[in-house]
Amino acid sequence: MINEERLSAFIDSFNTGNTPFLNELEEYAKKTNVPIIRPGMQSFIKVLLALKKPARILEVGTAIGFSALLMAEYDPVPCTITTIENYEKRIPIAKENFKKAGMEDRITLIEGDAADVLKELDEKFDLIFMDAAKGQYIHFLPDVKRLLADDGVLLSDNVLQDGNVLESRFAVVRRDRTIHSRMRDYLYALTHDDELITDIIPVGDGITLSVKKPV
Secondary structure (H helix, E strand, O other): OOOHHHHHHHHHOOOOOOOHHHHHHHHHHHHHOOOOOOHHHHHHHHHHHHHHOOOEEEEEOOOOOHHHHHHHHHOOOOOEEEEEEOOOOOHHHHHHHHHHOOOOOOEEEEEOOHHHHHHHOOOOEEEEEEOOOHHHHHHHHHHHHHHEEEEEEEEEEOOOHHHHHHOOHHHOOHHHHHHHHHHHHHHHHHHOOOOEEEEEEOOOOOEEEEEEOOO
16 A cells, blocks of 8 residues: 555655746745645646636636746746636735746736626636635536536645545534535535546545537
């Protein structure tokens, strides 16, 4: 049996890193305990961008802007990114990072609750990256599907919740049971949706990759 931590460390040892600014931002996130996408997810996104070449990207959950900047930097085609954030303390930091990276013209940050913001959007997106409050994924899904272009890709992060989602509802602490149930509902909804083709992939803390079937 392969030890998962050893396997992750081995795979991450081949990671070639990012641009100097992104590397600096990643170090800042580690020092300030801001959650950003893990190295394995970073590499996966780079490959996905190379394959899909999305011109229009929607991100649900900005934090300090790391993943939006990574996508803007490594998308092989000029792209526009719309990103949504509700945590007031991180919004100015993200905006400043977009400015420092010279990406203000390509990344638009919308402030507010994603549940409300998504309902107001009507543009179709080639790639949607879900990385917000995990218990809300299932509630965001109807609008996310509406906004996803035909053949568009929905990428969702942290779906395995450090293994908690594998456990029985009664094996997790009471405060985590709601998010546990909602994430299981989300995984079921994605994998049983006739409009989507979905796989659950054990990268980082678990991801789902869904492709919207053309009508």
